[in-house]
Amino acid sequence: MSINYRKTAQQVLELIGGEENISSATHCVTRLRIVLNDTDQVNTEELERVEAVKGSFYSNGQLQIILGNGVVDKVYKELMEITGREEQTKDEAKEDAANRGNPLQRAIKVLADVFIPILPAIVTAGLLLGINNILTGEGIFFDGASVIDVYPQWADFAEIINVIASTAFVFLPALIGWSVVKRFGGSPLLGIVLGLILVHPDLMNAHAYGDAVAAGEDIPTWSIFGLEIEAIGYQGQVLPIFVAGIILAKLEVFLRKYIPNSLQLLLVAPIALLLTGFLAFIFIGPITFAIGNWIIDGFIWLFGTLPMLAGLLYGALYAPLVITGMHHTFLAVDLQLTTTADGTFLWPILALSNIAQGSAAFAMYFVLKNQNLKGLSGTSGLTAWLGVTEPALFGVNLRFRFPFLCAIIGSSIAGMYITINQVLATTVGVGGVPGIFSIQIGSWGAFAIGMVIVIIVPFISTLLVGRVMKPKSLNE
Structure with missing residues (x-):
């Protein structure tokens, strides 16, 4: 019709x-x-x-x-x-919508506006690193050997893939700098430059900083007007460039307002970059570096000390966080964990939560009689399995409520299981079934069991509730 x-x-x-x-x-x-x-x-x-x-x-x-x-x-x-x-x-x-929210909603909106535009680059990098992992991981296809060990002619191919894929993570501050400065009304190109400044090769690499401190080695410093400034980079760090980018954008907007048009090309960018650069190395970088490490250490402690509880709670809370938009705050944690730690334990739970919502939506295809809703259930379930949950979440599961709860039960159990088994993702990839390629090779088995849990538990429980108990929401 x-x-x-x-x-x-x-x-x-x-x-x-x-x-x-x-x-x-x-x-x-x-x-x-x-x-x-x-x-x-x-x-x-x-x-x-x-x-x-x-x-x-x-x-x-x-x-x-x-x-x-x-x-x-x-x-x-x-x-x-x-x-x-x-x-x-x-x-x-x-x-218009952002101006109407409370302070927390506006803060979450800012995080979404900054990180969503760079997601395609991050997800693409994650997928490519997954391919590299398949080629270089030992024991996948051959006992105790990788594909490139058995077929050395593929080694250079894998190396090129690794270079292409890892670039987005090596220069992550440049991507964030571009996005945050653009979000706050500044010149995105200056945001890229600021991000590259913070990972300049002449600076001590942030990944080597902790080892140097632990070993009692000297940290390179600059001495300026009596100040001793550590000459360290901020590779893999999110907060330093995020805060510095906001200041750069605000400063640029301020300068453009008061400097005549004829002089803006000569004065605005040099002054804004110079002042923000000094502030980044003297104050912003050290303070936010410490705060970021405290946050990461807190997550590592929680998931290391109480893995069962932490996995259960995050598996239960991720889908509700998507509803509020607060899930964007955890992307920053994921990115820093993948670049400064052994990997992220949060992102695998995200991937399983998405699959769970898709499984519940698939089950509704067999529960509903309305043809339009049946079609929506099938297509939205597939998109959720491929990492996009909103159609399944908002179009089907939340509409009838019980599929949403059944999906949460499945993701909670799976989250607890993979956390106990210390499943880590090396990168942030596609948050669905293809997500297994971002998981560390040694954790593929445990993650696969988690996938089975979030496919079977939500599907069967949604089917049983919908067909046997026939909740009131089906008639609403």
Whole structure:
């Protein structure tokens, strides 16, 4: 049956409280994204009964209505025509939503705005490092030997892959510098330069700093105006460039405001970089380096001392964190663990949590009778297994509640199991079934068992609850 886009737009408009309740509106590939003046005016139950609507949820201060690819843009145009509004960009709608949140929500939004743009580079690097691990890992295909040991002609191929893949992590501060300076209104190129400054090869590598201190070796220093400044780099560190990037952007904006246009090219960038660079090496770097290490040490202590409890809790909490957007805060921890420790114990649980939500969505395909919802369950379950959980999470599992809880039970059990077995990821990769390629070779067996748990437990428990207990939510 063909969709009447005009009628759909009119129905949506009526059920979200009318034109006067819209602060801003935009759309992505599959969803309308609307910032509302009053969320209480939305009739969610009736909204999700509209023929073209496949689900709705709130995220990042926006009501997001799932319409699907090829439908959402047509409905959006009709909505704009009915209301007489001009089309808006996603950035404009995001900014509107960000200004409405409380301080915690705005802080989380900043983290998301900074780290989401660099995720493609990080995930790509993780996948490529996974390929390198397959080629160089011993005991995968041959007893006590790797692929390149048996077939030396592949050694250089693996080396090139390693160089390409590791670049994103070697120059991680440059990526973060670009993103954070752009987010705060500065010149992204200056953010890249600042990040590269913090990993300059003339500085003592941050990875060698701890060993040097433990061995009692001298740390190279600069002596400036009576100050002794340690000449160390911040490879693999997140907080130093994050804070320094904010200061650089704010300083650049300030200077552009007061320096005449004719002199900006000569003065703004040199002054901003010079001042921020000095602040980074004198104050920002040492302070944030210590704070970052305290945070990492805290996680390592918790997962090392109470692995069963820590794995269980993180497995249970990750999906709820996705709902609030707070999961972005842990990406910074993951990135630092992969570059400064033996690997990250958090990210494997993330990957299993995503698979669990997909498994629960797959089970709903056999529970639901509505053909539109059955189709959404199948496709969203597949995307969750490939690392994108939002369609399954918001479109299916949270809508009926019990699949969400069944998925959490599965991810909690699996999280506890892989934490007890000390499963680590060497990189941040695709957070789903392909995630096994980012896991350390020796932990593949334990992680595979974790995958079996998050496939079977959520699927069977969701199926049983849906078919046997028939919860009230199925009739809502």
